[in-house]
Amino acid sequence: MIERNSRVRTLKQNLALAAAGVLALGLGLSACGDDDKADAASGDGGPEKADIRVWLNGADTPDAAREWLKTTFEKDHPGSTLTIEQQEWEGLVEKLTTSLSSDSETPDVVEVGNTQAPTFTSAGAFSDVSDELGDWGGDDLLQGFVEGAQVDGKTYAVPYYAGSKYIFYRKDLFEAAGIAVPTTMDEFVQAAIDLKAANPEPANFSGFWFPGQDWRNGVAFVWNAGGDLAVQDGDEWKGALSSPESVEGLETVQALMEQASGAAKDGNEENPQTPFCNGEVGMLSAPGWVKGLIEDPEAGCPDMVANLGVFALPGSDGEPAPVLLGGSDIAISAKSKNQDLARDVVGLMLSDDYQKLMAAAGLTPAKSSLSSELGSDEFAAATIAAASNAKLTPAAPGWAEVEGSRVLEDLFVDIATGGDVAELAAAADEKITDQLN
Amino acid sequence: MSTTTSAPPETVAAELPTEPRPRRGAGRLPYGLVVPAAALLALSLGYPLVRQVVLSFHEYGLAQQFGRPADFVGLDNYRALVTDAYLWKVLARTVVFCLVNAAATMVLGMGIALLMRLMAGPVRLLVQGGLLLAWAMPVVASLIVWQWLFDTQYGVVNWSLSRLGADYEGHSWLLEPLSFFFVATVIVVWMSVPFVAFTGYAALTQVSEDLTEAAELDGAGAWQRLRHVVLPSIRPVLLIIGLLQVIWDLRVFTQIYVLQKAGGVTRDTNLLGTYIYRLGIGGGDFGTAAAVAMFMLALTVLLTAPYVRTMLKAEES
Numbered sequence: 001m002i003e004r005n006s007r008v009r010t011l012k013q014n015l016a017l018a019a020a021g022v023l024a025l026g027l028g029l030s031a032c033g034d035d036d037k038a039d040a041a042s043g044d045g046g047p048e049k050a051d052i053r054v055w056l057n058g059a060d061t062p063d064a065a066r067e068w069l070k071t072t073f074e075k076d077h078p079g080s081t082l083t084i085e086q087q088e089w090e091g092l093v094e095k096l097t098t099s100l101s102s103d104s105e106t107p108d109v110v111e112v113g114n115t116q117a118p119t120f121t122s123a124g125a126f127s128d129v130s131d132e133l134g135d136w137g138g139d140d141l142l143q144g145f146v147e148g149a150q151v152d153g154k155t156y157a158v159p160y161y162a163g164s165k166y167i168f169y170r171k172d173l174f175e176a177a178g179i180a181v182p183t184t185m186d187e188f189v190q191a192a193i194d195l196k197a198a199n200p201e202p203a204n205f206s207g208f209w210f211p212g213q214d215w216r217n218g219v220a221f222v223w224n225a226g227g228d229l230a231v232q233d234g235d236e237w238k239g240a241l242s243s244p245e246s247v248e249g250l251e252t253v254q255a256l257m258e259q260a261s262g263a264a265k266d267g268n269e270e271n272p273q274t275p276f277c278n279g280e281v282g283m284l285s286a287p288g289w290v291k292g293l294i295e296d297p298e299a300g301c302p303d304m305v306a307n308l309g310v311f312a313l314p315g316s317d318g319e320p321a322p323v324l325l326g327g328s329d330i331a332i333s334a335k336s337k338n339q340d341l342a343r344d345v346v347g348l349m350l351s352d353d354y355q356k357l358m359a360a361a362g363l364t365p366a367k368s369s370l371s372s373e374l375g376s377d378e379f380a381a382a383t384i385a386a387a388s389n390a391k392l393t394p395a396a397p398g399w400a401e402v403e404g405s406r407v408l409e410d411l412f413v414d415i416a417t418g419g420d421v422a423e424l425a426a427a428a429d430e431k432i433t434d435q436l437n
Numbered sequence: 438m439s440t441t442t443s444a445p446p447e448t449v450a451a452e453l454p455t456e457p458r459p460r461r462g463a464g465r466l467p468y469g470l471v472v473p474a475a476a477l478l479a480l481s482l483g484y485p486l487v488r489q490v491v492l493s494f495h496e497y498g499l500a501q502q503f504g505r506p507a508d509f510v511g512l513d514n515y516r517a518l519v520t521d522a523y524l525w526k527v528l529a530r531t532v533v534f535c536l537v538n539a540a541a542t543m544v545l546g547m548g549i550a551l552l553m554r555l556m557a558g559p560v561r562l563l564v565q566g567g568l569l570l571a572w573a574m575p576v577v578a579s580l581i582v583w584q585w586l587f588d589t590q591y592g593v594v595n596w597s598l599s600r601l602g603a604d605y606e607g608h609s610w611l612l613e614p615l616s617f618f619f620v621a622t623v624i625v626v627w628m629s630v631p632f633v634a635f636t637g638y639a640a641l642t643q644v645s646e647d648l649t650e651a652a653e654l655d656g657a658g659a660w661q662r663l664r665h666v667v668l669p670s671i672r673p674v675l676l677i678i679g680l681l682q683v684i685w686d687l688r689v690f691t692q693i694y695v696l697q698k699a700g701g702v703t704r705d706t707n708l709l710g711t712y713i714y715r716l717g718i719g720g721g722d723f724g725t726a727a728a729v730a731m732f733m734l735a736l737t738v739l740l741t742a743p744y745v746r747t748m749l750k751a752e753e754s
Contacts, residue, residue: 101502
């Protein structure tokens with residue numbers, strides 16, 4: 001008995017200590033990283049030879065381009081090496097926040113989503129590359145991207161590639177329902193609703209696949225109606241979703257979600273190829289590389305490709321609608337010790353040779369003069385048309401906070417479940433205004 | 438420590454007559470030995486805590502993370518939070534979620550532990566193997582599977598319920614907050630039951646059979662034996678695992694974060710963990726996030742204080 005008691009007590013004491021440890025560890029939440037002042041970009045541009053680390057995200061960059069970049073850089077700079085470290089898009093902002101602020105861990109060159117870039121440019125995470133802009137292509141570079149990465153007239157990031165979403169549709173279902181490819185927004189909405197009505201089976205069939213969280217597609221309808229997410233008013237930013245124009249756009253969204261979509265009312269827009277390949281989708285809006293997923297024998301359904309057509313979402317005026325401008329920027333970490341070599345890497349990534357390899361993979365090149373490299377098929381035409389009128393999220397410094405708190409996902413889910421649009425928009429505006437100032 | 442060892446020999450000599458040397462050494466040596474461990478603890482636990490407190494008094498955003506000086510704002514972060522009804526909603530939600538989950542985990546875990554005592558060897562081995570697998574499964578991997586199970590369109594749960602005649606085709610399990618937390622509870626409890634079951638079972642094997650036998654001879658039924666003999670003997674262990682469960686369920690993060698991405702309305706399903714994340718890492722407002730984390734600290738202390746007090750009391754008696 002006595003022995004057992006003492007054993008229990010020891011166990012208990014150990015556990016108590018462990019509990020205290022868990023408690024303290026778990027609550028010691030703090031921003032990682034250090035306080036060291038950003039001192040890069042000052043004077044000396046770093047050593048002549050170094051190991052350069054380049055972060056590229058996802059599988060977007062084709063292998064041919066990666067190979068070319070590594071061999072060309074190492075040939076131009078004997079003694080230096082270049083390593084491409086692939087990162088995931090998911091959680092990228094968090095990862096960049098922690099690694100870019102560390103002197104020892106920072107990569108030299110990073111790819112960042114074009115709508116994520118302002119978060120870092122305004123925080124001072126990237127080096128000023130205004131002086132190199134001319135050498136890298138100047139006015140030939142996609143101007144929307146360059147402007148999105150400017151703070152007080154200085155440029156902190158350059159375009160890498162663009163690619164806005166366009167509409168994928170089933171030619172066979174269009175034919176069966178006697179629907180023509182829509183050329184205006186009204187026709188598009190009608191086509192989506194008709195398509196759903198013409199296909200009562202399966203019950204979750206979508207004339208236009210529109211999951212509830214998908215505000216990135218939804219914003220195109222707001223912009224098309226003349227509305228916006230947020231507008232600048234003097235020094236202040238204000239949520240603009242409750243303006244009459246925005247509400248009109250959001251009502252179109254609600255009509256599509258309620259009458260044309262069979263997607264989950266609170267789902268996200270990941271893996272659109274799954275319902276498409278399952279025969280549950282008449283139209284969906286996705287980036288061009290989704291074609292690759294549909295063609296993939298493992299993830300997709302190559303036999304459906306014959307019925308696959310594409311077009312750019314039409315606006316009310318018959319021109320392409322203002323969709324969200326998608327794509328990537330490249331930037332140099334302000335804390336990188338190899339500023340000069342990093343600049344050479346970015347120069348190579350914007351060279352015609354490299355950008356042609358990107359275009360061959362279906363990505364819109366960073367230079368307008370190279371867009372013919374995309375080819376001339378239906379997909380290239382849709383890619384170019386969709387990008388021609390694309391828009392960026394508001395250039396407010398606090399915009400990342402709005403996205404981080406998922407106000408927009410929540411708003412669109414509430415709209416999908418049939419809430420009062422004007423009321424919901426007003427509530428969302430209040431939160432957005434609060435977060436932007 | 439160095440001052441102890443390099444004390445001038447004269448002092449030692451002078452003190453020798455009045456105080457026996459061995460005692461003096463024994464008096465200081467233990468403290469010296471504790472110093473490295475204490476320093477390490479202070480550094481690894483104290484630093485983040487101090488840093489967090491300091492952070493919560495500053496306006497600290499992404500720009501400050503990259504070197505801009507942070508403005509001291511005193512209690513502004515706290516003032517903004519306390520006057521925001523949302524914080525209190527999240528706090529209440531967190532407490533309820535924590536207590537429900539901790540209680541469910543304890544009841545289920547101890548139930549399995551009690552059952553294990555009665556199982557035949559091979560069956561028990563099978564159950565233990567299953568529990569161990571659930572415990573060892575990486576969180577993210579198991580969450581993907583859970584997400585698939587409850588998927589709106591293709592989930593096997595909806596499919597099975599529809600097969601049984603209920604109308605669950607296209608039913609979203611995450612859309613309603615209550616249903617969302619039900620799914621989260623299932624996942625969290627599933628993940629933490631093995632720990633309670635194993636620890637509880639280990640404690641039960643230590644309960645003296647003489648005692649239960651004696652109680653049985655005295656006419657105590659099964660429930661009475663459990664209530665008055667078995668449970669009191671393993672009380673200290675129960676207290677500790679209860680305490681750990683409360684702490685873990687208060688800090689639950691990954692499960693909620695992943696489910697929020699899969700569906701539901703984030704605003705209505707945030708718990709303290711995800712709220713802090715959305716403010717800090719998600720929104721780049723580290724100052725306010727640190728202030729919310731202080732509320733979490735206070736809440737943990739508040740919720741665990743009774744346990745700790747009971748444990749300390751048991752220690753004294």
